[in-house]
Amino acid sequence: MDIASNDDHPLRRLTLDQLRRRTSMKWRTHPDDVLPLWVAEMDVPLAAPVARALTEAIAIGDTGYPAGTAYAEALADFARERWGWDGLAVERASIVPDVMLGVVEMLRLVTGPGDPVIVNCPVYPPFYQFVTHMDRRVVEAPFGPGLRLDLAALEEAFARSTDDGGRAAYLLCSPHNPTGTVHTAEELSAVAALAGTYGVRVVVDEIHAPLVTAEAAFVPYLSVPGGESGLSLMSASKAWNLAGLKAALALAGPAAADDLARMPEEVGHGPSHLGVIAHTAALREGGRWLDAVLNDLAENRRLLAALLAEQLPAIAYEPGPGTYLAWLDCRKLGLGDDPAAAFLARGRVALSAGSDFGTGGDGHARLNLATTPEVLTEAVRRMAKAVG
Template sequence: MQRIAAEPLDALRNRTSAKWRSYPADVLPLPVAEMDYPLAEPIAAALIDAVRRSDTGYNQGSRTVAEAFQGFAATRLGWDVDPARVTCTADVSMGIVEVLRRVTSPGDGVVITPPIYPPFFDLVTESSARIVEVPMLGGIDEGWSLDLEGIEAAFEAGARAMVLCNPHNPIGMVPDAATLAALADIAARHDVTIVADEVHGPLAQPATPYTPFLTVSDAAREHGIAITSASKSFNIAGLKSALVVTASDRGDRVRAALPYEVEWRMGQFGAIASVAAFRAGGRWLDGVLASLDDNRRLLADLLADELPGVRYRMPDATYLAWLDLSELGWGDDPAAYALEHAKVALANGPTFGATVGRGHARLNFACTPEVLDEAITRLAEAASPVVE
C-alpha cells in the first residue's frame, strides 16, 4: 500500500488553521483533530476549479452530496443509503444539536459515554437537554465496551436520547455489530432515539471495520439517526459539510422537522470537496490509513522505550491516542504540565469527563514519524526529573 506522507513542520507552520495558530512556534501541537497530510489531489483540484470559475455562491442543497455519499457508503462501508433520506448541514456538531432539539424536550436526559469528545457536553446543553453520563466499561488494559445495562437504566429513569460515538473518540474503539444491535433493542424498548456520530467511521483500520449503526437491525433503522461527514477522514473540517441520514419514516419525520436554514448552512466549498472525496478520494484514504497504522504502532514502541509508565492501547480507528499519564505525577490535567514543561500540546483529559479523564490526555498521531518521535522525547525529558 502506497503511504501518504505527512508534511514537514516547516510547511505545516504556514497553515493558518487552529492547530497551527493556537500555540507558539516552539510547541509541537498534537491536540486538535486535524491531520498533517496534504489534501487529497481530487479534492484540491475540485476546489481550485471552483475558484477559477468563481463558483463561490450558495450550495445547491443536499442531493449531489447525498448521491456521492451513497456510492462511497456502499463500496467502502457496506451501507445502503437512500439519498432521499439525507439532509446536509454545516458540521456534525450542528447536526447533533438540531436533531436533539427535535427528539427531546427541554430538560430531558441525553446519555453520553465518557471519556467522550468534549463538545458532546456542550451540544447536549445547547439543545436544552440534560447530560446523563454513563461511562464506558473497562479501560486501557482490558479494552472498553458500552455499558448497556447502565444505558438502559438511564432510559428507564427517563432519558430520551443518546449520542453514540461510533467509532469512539478518544479511545478509538469500534463497537461490533452485536453490541450496536443490542443498543438498538434497548432504544426500541424505551422508544428513545440514538443519535449516532459516525464521522470517524471511514478511519477504522481494515482489521476492525466500522459498522454503521443504521445497518445493524430494523430497530436501529427505526430509532437511529446517523450524522457523518467527510471532514475527519479527508481533513476538510473547515469547509463545512455534514450529512444527517435516516432509514425509517420515524427518522424522516425528524429530518422534515429540521428548520429550513439547517440545510443552507452547508458551505459551497464543503459540498464540492465532499463530492470529490466520496467519489475519488478512496486511494488517498487507503494511503492515510496505512500511514496511521504505522504511527499507532510507532507510538506504542516509543512509549515502551521512553515512557514505560504511560499506559496506551492502540486505537482500532481514528488518529487519536488516549494516554494514561497518571504515573508521571503530572496532576489531574497532565496536558497542562506537558505544554509548560515539554512544549507539547495535548488535549486536556478532564474535558473528556471530569472523573474518567483525570490523569489522561489525548494525542493526535496524524503527523510525521519524526514529529511523533520528537514529541515523546520531549515528554520523556520532562518526566525524568519527576520520576527519578
Template sequence: MERVLDVSLDELRSTRTSVKWRRWPQDVVPAWVAEMDARPCPAVVEAVTAAMTRGDTGYTWVQPYAEAASTFAKDRWGWSFDPARVRSAPDVMIGILDVLRVLTGAGDAVVVSSPVYNAFYGFIEGYGRRVVEAPLDESFRLDPAALDRAFGEATREGRRAAYLLCNPHNPTGTVHTAAELTALAALAHDHGVRVVADEIHAPLVLPGATFTPYATVPGGERAVTLFSASKAWNLAGLKCALAIPGGEADDVMRAIPEVATHGASHVAAIAHTAALTDGCAWLDELVRELDENRHHLARRLAAQAPGVAYRPPEATYLAWLDLRASGLGDDPAAALVRSARVGLSSGPEFGTQGRGFARLNFATAPEVLDIVLDRLVGGLSGGEGAALRPASGVSTSAIPPSR
C-alpha cells in the same frame, strides 16, 4: 502513491494558520485538536480550484454529495440508503443539535458514553439539555449495564431522552461491533430512547477492525446518522455534513426546519464529493500511514514510558493515553504543555472518565511524531533537557528552545 503524512515541522510552522498551529507559542509542538498534518488530497484540490475558477460559489446543492456518500457507504460498508432522503447540515455537531431539538425538549437528557468527544458536553448543555453519562467499561467498550442505568435515569418521570453515539468512538478509537450496537438498539427501544449517531470518523477504521453503521443493525432504523468527509480528508475548514435518516426516521427529518440546511458551504460540498468519489486511493494511503504511526507510538511508549497505559486505537488518529500513574494530576496535558512544551488535549474535557488522561493526535509525519514523543517522554521523566533530546536520526533544528 506519494506519502500523505510527510510535512516537516518547519513547513507546518510556516504555512499552517489553523487553530492547531496558533493556539500556543511557537515553542510548543501541538498534537491536540483532530486536524491532520497531511498533504491535501489532489482530487479535492482540483475540484475546489475548478469551482473557484468558474465562479461556482453559490448556495449549496447537496444532492451530488449525498449520492457520493451513498455509493461510498455501500462500497465500503454494505450500507445502502436513499440519497433523496438525506439533508445537509453546516457540520456534524450542528446537524446533531437539529436532531436533538426534535427528539428532546428543554431540560431533557442526552446520554453519552464517556470519555467521549469533548464538544458533546458544551453543545448539549449550551442548548438547554442535560448530560447523563453511561461510561464505557475498562476496555473502552459500550457497557450495557451502564447504558441501562443511564437510560432509566434519563427517562424518569416519562421525560424524553436521546443517546448520542460516537461511532467509531472518540477519543478511545474503539470500533463498536455489530453485536454491541444491536444490544444498544435493544436497550434504547426498551427505554424509548432515540439514538443519534455521529459517524464522522467512519472512513478512518484501521486494519484489523470492521466498521458497522448503526443504521444497519436491528433496531437502528429509527436513528439519524450524521456523516461528513471532513475528518477523513482533513477538511474541517470546509463545512458541510449530511443527516441520513434510518428507514423509520422520517418523522425526525420532517420536523427539522428546511432553513437548518442553509449554513452548509457549497464549495465544501464540492470538496467532500470529490473526496468520496475520487479520493479513495489517498484515503487508503492515509490509513496505511496511520496504522504505522499507531504502532510506532506503542513501541516507543512501551520502551521509554512504560508507566503510560495505551491501547492502539482501532480507528481514528487519536491516542487515548492513561497517565494516572504519572503523578501529574487530573489534567496531565496542562502539566505537559508547561514542562515539556508539547500540546495534548485535556482528558477531563472528555467527561468524568477523562481525569488523569490525555489525547494525542498522531496524524503527522513520523519525524514530527518522534519530536512529540521525545518531549512527552522527557516531560514524564521530569527532565527539561530530556524533553528536547531527539530520537535517533531526528533533527532538532526546527525545535525552538524550551521554556
C-alpha cells in the same frame, strides 16, 4: 508540490516548517516552540481530487449557495463500497453545516428543553458543551472494561432517564472519540434493542467512520436491526482533513424519516458550497488517498506504542482501531488530573486534557497521531524529558 503525487504517504510529505505556515487552530493556538498534537487536524497535503475540484470551481466562479444531492449520492456509493451498506437513502439525507451543528438539530427534533441526553464517557468535549448550551442535561453512561460499551450502565442510564415518562436521547459516538473504539454489530444491535425497550431516540456521530483499520469493521448504526428509528451524522471532514470546508449530512433511518423532514429548511443554508464540492470529490475520488492515510496511521500507532514502551512505560496506551487519536492513561506518572498541562509547560507538547472528556478522563490525555513520524518521535522525546 505536485498535488497529483500526494497519494504516496500523505503523513510523511510535509516538513515541520511547511506545517508551521498554516494558519488554522492547530498551528496558531500555541507558540512556535510547541508541537501541537491536540485538535483533530491532520498534517497532510490536500488530496489531489479535492484540490482539483476546488480549483475548477474557483476558476469558473462557482462560489454560490449549495444545491442538489451530489454529496448524499457520493456518500451512499462510498458506504456501499466501503462498508457493504446499501441502506443510505438519498431521500432521507439532509445537508447540514457540520456534524455537531447537525447533532444539535437532530436532538432538537427528538427532545425538548430540560430533557436528558445520554453519553458514553470519556467522550468528545463538545458533546457536553453543545448539549448543555441547547438546554438539555447530560447523563453519563461510562465505558466498561477494555474501553467498550457497558450495556448494563447504558440500560441503567436509559431507565433513569425515562422513569418519569419523558423523552430522552442517546448521543452515540461511533467510532468513539477519544478512545478509538469501534463498536461491533452485536453491540450496536444491543444498543438499538435497549433504545427500543426504553423509548430512547439514538443520534449517532459517525464522523470518524472512514478512519477504521483493516482489522476492524465500521458498522453504520442505521444498518443494524432496530436502527431504523436512528438519526446519524456523517461527513468527509475528518478522513480528508476538510474541517475548514463546512459540510455534513444528516441521515435518517426509515422510521425516522418524518423526524428529519421536520428539520427547518434554513439549516441547509449553513453549509459551504465549496465544502460540498470538496466532500463530494473526496468520497468519489479520494479512496486511494484515504487508503494511504490509513496505512500511515497504522504505522504511527505502532511507532507511538514502541516509543512509549521505550521512553514512557508508565503510560498505558492501547491502540484503538478507529480515528487517528490516542487515549493515554498517564495516572502512574504522578502528574495529577491534568497531565497535558505538564507536558505543555515542561515539554512544549500540546495534548488535549483528559479531564475535558468527562468522567474517566482525569489523569489522561488525548494525542493526535495524524502527524509525521518525525514530529511524533520528537513529541514523545519531549514528553519523556518533561517527566524525567
